[in-house]
Amino acid sequence: MSDTAKNQLKKSLGLSFNIAVLIGGTIGVGILRTPGTIAEMLNNYWLVLASWLFGGLYILLGANSYSELATMLPKAGGSYNYIKRALGEYAGFLSGWYDYITNVIPPAFYCIVISEYIIILFPSLASYSTVMAISLLFAFLLLHLSGVKNGSIIQQITSLLKVICFVALVTACFMYTGVEVPKIQTDNSIFHIGLIFGFFKSLQLIIGTYNGWNSVCFFAEENENPNKNIPKSLYSGVILVAAIYVLVNAAFFHVLPIETLAKSNLAAADVAKILFGENGAKIVTVISIFSLISILNAFMMIPPRILYGLSRDGFFIAQGTKVNKGGTPIVALFVSSLFSLFLICIGSFEVLFSFAAFISIIVWGLAYFSLLKLRSKEPNLPRPYHSFWYPWTTIIAIIASIALLAGFIYSDPKSFIIIIGITAVSYPLFLALQKRE
Incomplete structure (x- = not known):
């Protein structure tokens, strides 16, 4: 065997x-x-729900384009394969490493947060937080x-x-009749500058909670029937996640008025405390775990x-393809686990996480543009699935991505500067790898 x-x-x-x-890979803490944070920023019941719905519709447009891309090029690593094919080697290299950075940060963060939640349930373990986080990482590595x-x-x-837990929480909220929710006063100055900010x-926070919606594309090469399974799972999964997100927000508003919710750092715990008494926080902790x-x-x-795909294309060490x-x-797996x-x-995630939504929007936007490019550049490439209402849905997804990116630059310029720095460093690295090849 070769x-x-x-x-x-x-x-x-x-x-x-x-x-x-x-x-x-999408629904998390x-x-x-x-x-609570979003309620504080927008302070309008319908605007909050509309924001979550907008995020869901944007992701649904993405699922439409990714269904065609992932069935057309069912390769490990997802997005960067389509971008490389359409826009060239450097665009593929940059988007691949962007995607890798975005996806390699979460495991470490989640190991730490799980250990923190375990300590909430068992306070005597407080001094073992880092040990538990490392143990979790090794357990999942094995x-x-x-x-x-x-x-x-x-x-x-x-x-x-996870789905059962969230359905139970939403049901409990809507069954609760102990608090009469006051009428929400709508804000007539919706378009003043503070509200736009x-x-x-x-939306940056909401896009962050939807991160992971295209997870199935990373496993396209390992799928028994990608042509049918990828579009089905993308559509059904995204619709289910969006429905849970909108229902969770509506359910929280049913229990707490927006003014109270806006002051909450962990909205679910405050809601659960009203529903289940002092044990409410423990119930939310279990759901979180x-x-x-x-x-x-x-x-x-x-x-x-992603690293396997990058290695196969010469964008990382050749040993990265070993299965x-x-x-x-x-x-x-070992390289990613060492990074985690x-x-x-070091336990420093704030800067890394702040630009995750930024990077995601850039990669998704490039993938949508790749769909347009490949339709004109390689019209005869086998396409087991054709995206609905092409090219309009893809063009809308690109416009929405550009608008979101502009909004993120306006509201979070620091993260944008970091991304420019990463991009500047990436080109000499790309040239060095090309020379080595």
Whole structure:
């Protein structure tokens, strides 16, 4: 058996894994934390719900374009494959590493946050926070070393438990009749400058909570039937996540008036305290742990796939393509886990996370543009799936991406400066790799 054949990823994943990794890789603690912050920024019930709905519709437009791209080029690593094919080697290199940075940060963060939530339930473990975070990382590293099938089973179980927890929380909120919600006063000065700033900051937070919606595309090469499974899972998964997000916000508003919710740092805990008394915070902590285990599992699987694809195209070391018997890109997994271990030890995420939504918007926007480019550049490329209402849906997605990016630059210029810095450093690195090849 040749080395190339030996290092092929295995086609062992199906539709249920796709939906599970999309839900598991998207819904996290963000939806439990951000409703209060967004309510404070916008201070208008309908504007808050409209913001979450807008985020969902934007992601749905993305699912429409990605369904065509991922079935046309079903390769490990997702977005950068389409960008490289359409816009050239450097665009592929830059977007691939952007995507990798965005996806390799979360595992370390989630390990730390899970350990913090465990300490809330068991305060006696307070001095073991870092030890627990590192232990979690090693436990998931061992799980994924054992093979992609085990990771898939854990993903499906934890994602199902997560959905059940959120449905139960939303149901409990709507069944609650103990508080009469006062009529929300609408703000007639919707377009004053402070609110526009708040709207874009809110959208940056909302896009952050939707991050992971295109997870299935990273596993396209391992899918048993990508032509059917990828579009089905993208549409059904995105609609389900958007519905949960809008319903969670509406449910929280049913229990607490917007003025009260706006002062909450952890909206879900305050709502649960009213619903379930003092044990409410513990219930939210348990839901958070389920959410985080599911999302941690997904993000332990995603970065190695991106690194595998980058290695195969000469954008990282050749050993990055090594796959073990269980179908796991083993060197890529070890490299990503070492990066996570380093982040756990230094524990600094604020700067890294602040530009994650920025990077995502840039990569998605380039992918949408790639769809337009490939339709004209390679019209005969096999397309098992054609996006709805092309080219208008793709053009709208590009315009929305540019508008969001402009809004993010306006509301968060520091992150934009960091991105310019990363981009400036990237070109000499790209040239060095090209020379080596």
